[in-house]
Amino acid sequence: MTPRRTALLCLSLLAATAALPVRAASLQDEFDRLADAMEDKVIAWRRDIHQHPELGNREVRTAKLVADHLRALGYEVKTGVAVTGVVAVLRGGKPGPVVALRADMDALPVTEEVDLPFASKVRTTYAGKDTGVMHACGHDTHVAMLMGAAEALAKVRDRLPGTIKLLFQPAEEGPPPGEEGGAVLMLKEGAFEDPKPDVVFGLHIGSMLNEGQLGYRPGATMAAADVLKVTVKGRQTHGSAPWGGVDPIVVASQIVLGLQTIVSRQVNIAKEPAVVTIGGIDGGIRFNIIPDKVEMVGTIRSFDEALRDDIHARIRRTAENIAEASGATAEVVIEKPYAVTVNDPALTARMLPTLQRVAGDDNVQLRDRLMGAEDFSFFAQRAPGLFVFLGGTPRGVDPAKVAYNHSPRFSIDEKALKLGVRTLLHLTGDYLESSPGK
Numbered sequence: 001m002t003p004r005r006t007a008l009l010c011l012s013l014l015a016a017t018a019a020l021p022v023r024a025a026s027l028q029d030e031f032d033r034l035a036d037a038m039e040d041k042v043i044a045w046r047r048d049i050h051q052h053p054e055l056g057n058r059e060v061r062t063a064k065l066v067a068d069h070l071r072a073l074g075y076e077v078k079t080g081v082a083v084t085g086v087v088a089v090l091r092g093g094k095p096g097p098v099v100a101l102r103a104d105m106d107a108l109p110v111t112e113e114v115d116l117p118f119a120s121k122v123r124t125t126y127a128g129k130d131t132g133v134m135h136a137c138g139h140d141t142h143v144a145m146l147m148g149a150a151e152a153l154a155k156v157r158d159r160l161p162g163t164i165k166l167l168f169q170p171a172e173e174g175p176p177p178g179e180e181g182g183a184v185l186m187l188k189e190g191a192f193e194d195p196k197p198d199v200v201f202g203l204h205i206g207s208m209l210n211e212g213q214l215g216y217r218p219g220a221t222m223a224a225a226d227v228l229k230v231t232v233k234g235r236q237t238h239g240s241a242p243w244g245g246v247d248p249i250v251v252a253s254q255i256v257l258g259l260q261t262i263v264s265r266q267v268n269i270a271k272e273p274a275v276v277t278i279g280g281i282d283g284g285i286r287f288n289i290i291p292d293k294v295e296m297v298g299t300i301r302s303f304d305e306a307l308r309d310d311i312h313a314r315i316r317r318t319a320e321n322i323a324e325a326s327g328a329t330a331e332v333v334i335e336k337p338y339a340v341t342v343n344d345p346a347l348t349a350r351m352l353p354t355l356q357r358v359a360g361d362d363n364v365q366l367r368d369r370l371m372g373a374e375d376f377s378f379f380a381q382r383a384p385g386l387f388v389f390l391g392g393t394p395r396g397v398d399p400a401k402v403a404y405n406h407s408p409r410f411s412i413d414e415k416a417l418k419l420g421v422r423t424l425l426h427l428t429g430d431y432l433e434s435s436p437g438k
Helices: 003-019 027-051 060-073 139-155 182-188 248-266 305-325 345-359 376-382 416-433
Strands: 076-081 085-091 094-104 123-126 129-132 161-169 199-210 214-216 219-222 224-233 274-282 293-302 329-338 341-343 364-366 385-393
Touching: 027 060, 027 139, 027 416, 060 076, 060 085, 060 139, 060 161, 085 139, 094 139, 094 376, 094 416, 139 161, 139 199, 139 416, 161 182, 161 416, 182 376, 199 214, 199 376, 199 416, 214 345, 224 248, 224 305, 248 274, 248 293, 248 305, 274 305, 293 305, 305 329, 341 345, 341 376, 341 385, 345 364, 345 385, 345 416, 376 385, 385 416
Parallel strands: 094 161, 094 199, 199 385, 214 364
Antiparallel strands: 076 085, 085 161, 123 129, 214 385, 219 341, 224 293, 224 329, 274 293
C-alpha cells in the first residue's frame, strides 16, 4: 500500500472513531470524582462547625450555614423543624423512590482538650455549671459530609431516578430539660411527609474503627437507652444520732447494690444483653448532717422491648422495697428517649455490596452490637433504615488506645471524611438505580 493510501486509511479510521458515541461516566464514577473535588471544601466546613459548636435546640448558626448552602444548590428547604432542624428535598430528573439522608448537628457540654488550631473556645452554662462546648461525638463531620453529598447530588440531579430528602437534625444528644427535640420532634412536625422516604441512611464517625474502614450490623445494632431517676426520701437528723431519723444515704447505697443484681442474677442475659448503671448520687451538704433525701440518676440499656419493660418493673420493685424496709420511700422515674436502632436486615443485605465496593472488602467489618444509643432509631421505625459506622482513628493507630466519643480528647482523622461522602452518595445512587421500575 502506498504511503498516500495508508494516510487516507488512517484518516478514515480516525474519523470513524471520532463519530462513535462517547460513553458517559457512570453515576458511581461521577460520585467519586465529585467527592475527590470537594474534599477540601468538606474539611473546611467541618473545621468551621467544630470551632463554633452549639448545643441541642441551639444550633442556629449551623442550621443557617446548612440552609444557605442547600438553597444555593436548588433544594426545596424548610427550616425551623424541631426548633432548629433543616429538611431539604431534591427531586431528580427521573421518577423513582425517595431516599432520606440524615446528619445530626448538636455538640456536647464538654471542654475540649485537643490541641487544634480550630479547637472550640465556646463556653456556656449547662445544668447550672460553667462548661466548654465541643463536638466530642463527630456531629461536625456528619454535617460537613452531608453538605458535601448534597452538593454532589445536586450536580447530577438530572440523572437521579428518584427524590432525595435531607434531614439535618438538632438535639440528637437530647434537648435541654423541659424541651422537646431530636428525631421524635422532627417526625412529629412532618419531616417524613411530602414526600415520605422509602428508606433512610445515616452514618456515624467514631474512634472504634480506623480511617478507611466501615462497620455495619443487620438487625438490632445500638441499644435502647433509658434515663433512670430515683429519689430516696428519709428523715433528717444529726449525724451523731442516726437513730433519730431515717438515713437516705444508706438506703440509696443499698438500692445501688440491689440494682446490680437485676442484670447479674435476675434476667437471662444469655438471650439479650442489658446494662443498669447509676451514674450520679447527690445528697447532703455537711459532714455531720443526715439529709432528708438523696437523688440518683443512671441509665438502662437493652435490645428487647419485653426485657426492657421487665427490667423497669424490677428496678421499681427493688428500689421501693429496699426503701420501705428501712422506713424510707423511693420514687422511681424512667424516661425513654432512645429506642433500639435496628438496621433493616433486607436493606442491609442489599446495600452490603455497595459498602464493600466503596471501602474494599477487607475494610468492611461486621460489628458487635453497641450499648450506645442513637435517635436515628426513630427514623428507622418509619422506613427501612441502615446506619453505618465510619472509622475516624488514623491508620496504624490502635483504636483501643485512643479517646472514645464524648471524651474531651476525642479527635478524628479528616481523611475519613471523603469516604463518608462517598458512602452516602453510593448508598443513595445504588438504591435508586436498583429499585423496581428502573
